[in-house]
Amino acid sequence: MHGAGVEVERLRKVFGKKTAVEEVSFAVELGAVVGLLGPNGAGKTTVVNCLSTLLPMDGGRASVAGHDVADDPAGVRASIALTGQFAAVDDVLTGRQNLVLFGRLLKLDRRAAAARAEELLTRFGLSDAADQPVRSYSGGMRRRLDLAASLVVKRPVIFLDEPTTGLDPAGRQEMWEVVAGLREEGATLLLTTQYLEEADRLADRIVLVDHGKVIAEGTPGELKRQVGGQVCEVRAEPREQALRALRERLAEVSETGGVITVRGADTGTLAEVVRVLAGAGVETDDIRLRRPTLDEVFFTLTGHRSKEEVGS
Amino acid sequence: MSTITETGLLAGRNLRRFAKSPQLIADSVMFPLILLFLMLLVFGELVGEATQGDYIDRLAPVIVLFSAAYGAVGTGVGFFADLRGGIVDRFRAMNIGRLSVLAGRIAGDLVRVLLVAAVTTAVAYLVGFRFTQGPAAVLGFFAVVVLFAWIFLWLAVVVAMSGSSEQAVSGALNTPVTLLLFLSSGFVPVEQFPEWLRPVVRANPLSVAGDALVGLSSGGPVLLPVLFTAAWAVAATVILVPLAVRLYK
Amino acid sequence: MTARTEAGLGNLFGQGLLLAGRNIRLNSVADTISTMVIFPVIFVFGFLALFGNLLRVRGIDYAQFLPPAIVVQWMFSVAITAAFFFASDRRNGMLARYRSLAISRGAVVVGRMGADSVRALLAIAVIIATGYVAGFRFQAGPLAALGFVALSVGFALTVSAGTSALGLVSRDPESVSATLHVVYLPLLMISSAFVPADAFPGWIQPFVRNQPVTAVLDALRALADGGPTAGPVLTAVLWLAGLLAVFSVAAVQAFRRAT
Numbered sequence: 059m060h061g062a063g064v065e066v067e068r069l070r071k072v073f074g075k076k077t078a079v080e081e082v083s084f085a086v087e088l089g090a091v092v093g094l095l096g097p098n099g100a101g102k103t104t105v106v107n108c109l110s111t112l113l114p115m116d117g118g119r120a121s122v123a124g125h126d127v128a129d130d131p132a133g134v135r136a137s138i139a140l141t142g143q144f145a146a147v148d149d150v151l152t153g154r155q156n157l158v159l160f161g162r163l164l165k166l167d168r169r170a171a172a173a174r175a176e177e178l179l180t181r182f183g184l185s186d187a188a189d190q191p192v193r194s195y196s197g198g199m200r201r202r203l204d205l206a207a208s209l210v211v212k213r214p215v216i217f218l219d220e221p222t223t224g225l226d227p228a229g230r231q232e233m234w235e236v237v238a239g240l241r242e243e244g245a246t247l248l249l250t251t252q253y254l255e256e257a258d259r260l261a262d263r264i265v266l267v268d269h270g271k272v273i274a275e276g277t278p279g280e281l282k283r284q285v286g287g288q289v290c291e292v293r294a295e296p297r298e299q300a301l302r303a304l305r306e307r308l309a310e311v312s313e314t315g316g317v318i319t320v321r322g323a324d325t326g327t328l329a330e331v332v333r334v335l336a337g338a339g340v341e342t343d344d345i346r347l348r349r350p351t352l353d354e355v356f357f358t359l360t361g362h363r364s365k366e367e368v369g370s
Numbered sequence: 371m372s373t374i375t376e377t378g379l380l381a382g383r384n385l386r387r388f389a390k391s392p393q394l395i396a397d398s399v400m401f402p403l404i405l406l407f408l409m410l411l412v413f414g415e416l417v418g419e420a421t422q423g424d425y426i427d428r429l430a431p432v433i434v435l436f437s438a439a440y441g442a443v444g445t446g447v448g449f450f451a452d453l454r455g456g457i458v459d460r461f462r463a464m465n466i467g468r469l470s471v472l473a474g475r476i477a478g479d480l481v482r483v484l485l486v487a488a489v490t491t492a493v494a495y496l497v498g499f500r501f502t503q504g505p506a507a508v509l510g511f512f513a514v515v516v517l518f519a520w521i522f523l524w525l526a527v528v529v530a531m532s533g534s535s536e537q538a539v540s541g542a543l544n545t546p547v548t549l550l551l552f553l554s555s556g557f558v559p560v561e562q563f564p565e566w567l568r569p570v571v572r573a574n575p576l577s578v579a580g581d582a583l584v585g586l587s588s589g590g591p592v593l594l595p596v597l598f599t600a601a602w603a604v605a606a607t608v609i610l611v612p613l614a615v616r617l618y619k
Numbered sequence: 620m621t622a623r624t625e626a627g628l629g630n631l632f633g634q635g636l637l638l639a640g641r642n643i644r645l646n647s648v649a650d651t652i653s654t655m656v657i658f659p660v661i662f663v664f665g666f667l668a669l670f671g672n673l674l675r676v677r678g679i680d681y682a683q684f685l686p687p688a689i690v691v692q693w694m695f696s697v698a699i700t701a702a703f704f705f706a707s708d709r710r711n712g713m714l715a716r717y718r719s720l721a722i723s724r725g726a727v728v729v730g731r732m733g734a735d736s737v738r739a740l741l742a743i744a745v746i747i748a749t750g751y752v753a754g755f756r757f758q759a760g761p762l763a764a765l766g767f768v769a770l771s772v773g774f775a776l777t778v779s780a781g782t783s784a785l786g787l788v789s790r791d792p793e794s795v796s797a798t799l800h801v802v803y804l805p806l807l808m809i810s811s812a813f814v815p816a817d818a819f820p821g822w823i824q825p826f827v828r829n830q831p832v833t834a835v836l837d838a839l840r841a842l843a844d845g846g847p848t849a850g851p852v853l854t855a856v857l858w859l860a861g862l863l864a865v866f867s868v869a870a871v872q873a874f875r876r877a878t
Contacts, residue, residue, distance in 0.1 A: 419676075541653045
């Protein structure tokens, strides 16, 4: 296991005429949490499906826990826990029956399977509903059971495909706590998500994917720096006049919700802004420097808004 | 808004959903037609020999009734989905007349049944089915179809409101409908049944409505079968409609 | 470690059995009773009541003639259920989960076949028992009766392979089963299932006599009624073997691509 949980080199996947993944390379070190972040249709799920041997790759190579995905798929499957986009558990069975079934499939004996099911139900806060049919579970409970089902047997690498898509805020919060718990235990985790907030919160490193290609990679902090320096926010009256004055002198000036934003700023810019505004006879209410948000990173790199922005 | 306007709007919604689902159209139009041709092919010669008549004269009306009765299974399942999906709750919250939601469902499905009946008879025409009793009888024909569908649609709505799952609803409707279909004089004349079964076969709404439709299309007794069908419809109205309204609350 | 849960016949059948149990549990008891018990009984007596007298005129004992037809009809229904469950397993991600687990590659297939066989056997038992009440008898001895059951289950599994291929490429269980109903009904009705081939209009008789469903029905009736059995059974087995070869290639292809 050459120090790497997951290694992906120039992975490519084509469906008919549609290129789902053009070229994706990244690595997940042992014990790290990496977030594969991108909008719907970016190719994230296809990457996970290739890595978990569900789909054959059309180019490149990849290994998981030291097993080559193309040459040793059985070795890969014995090293991974996959939690897919859908809560893949049986509705008519109870939570406990679901977990016991997976344990037995993976060769735990009856008693060990029952004990492991109990342990996971307690750990994921499902003890009270353990003997109810899954049909009666909330969305968040189903997802937690789904995750538990993939952890019935301990595996070195965990794939989480969009763990919170479609959950309400409470369900998402609960899921985040569960994933944070796995992270603290030192799990090697590859997580796909279309939520910036989720990647920011859970991942040590983020791989930003769009149209089947990696467009940026780094820690959340590094990505934020990639946008270039800091952001200067100004509130000033009259706003129109302030905007006009700033645009004459500085690049990358924009305005949303009454706040004027100047990108690529440093401490020098701050002084410049103050001087320009004073010169234009505009009264400054508030002025401050801050680091860019991941939203701004996303927008700068992909040219479109992230899901949360589109939705609101 | 008046109950009638609301009913019209809601019936329109149901019909539009029907018109936009190729699956539903295929199920409710294609299936009766396939059955029509299959029955004709498989049993046409046998029944023709036994009755010295044209099988299509009897078969076409039965298929029309059959599709109305099975259409009611779709009504039950669809209404159940509406109840579970919360759209009925929304209608309730919008302070729409209590009866309008039920009436809209029934009215929309009656129109659908009539459309399917028209298509089925039109296709049956190609294989020899004829209206020989004049234009008033044609109108009577479709009126009997409506009376018949009325019974089963209310049944479907009641079952949908008391069922626990989609499967339970479709099962609870499919079983009696299939049973009635077999024990009717639709596919073969009453005389072909064992003697002890004949009273059941004669009283079956499918049989009486079938006789009425045969009388109104190719000729035969009309008055008595129509009266019997109407009696069934009245009974359904007296029992099922109040029950449906009560359950809806 | 990998060899322990993925390779070998022990895993194939052990895990297959677990999955068969799971597949059977997915059908609620009420649903199973209505589709596997009540409906076959209705169909046996319904068809008897409807057409028994008509065919007696032709010298056919319908109580002996009909049960094999209802058995074949229910074998189709078992196969359509298999497609329905494969499509819903695919839609809700179960199939992807099983395929990503370190379990035997064939276990999902064995699990499906196991569950289908159980449903098929249940339906056969109910139909034969009902037929017995109406007057149906195995007249060619216990071995032929066993052959009858084996051929019926073989037919169910063969058709199941074909319907599963369709179920595996779809994510919409309802439309798969609706499509399959439209396909199976003509195949069943335009066969010697409910009336003998010579009761059909002349132009369609060649099709009726030479299609696989008729071949299977002729073999089942030979096994039930006695008389020469080798010829019809051989024809039926050859049909099933040919169809199974085509269907299983399609099903395996579809299974490999299903995510």
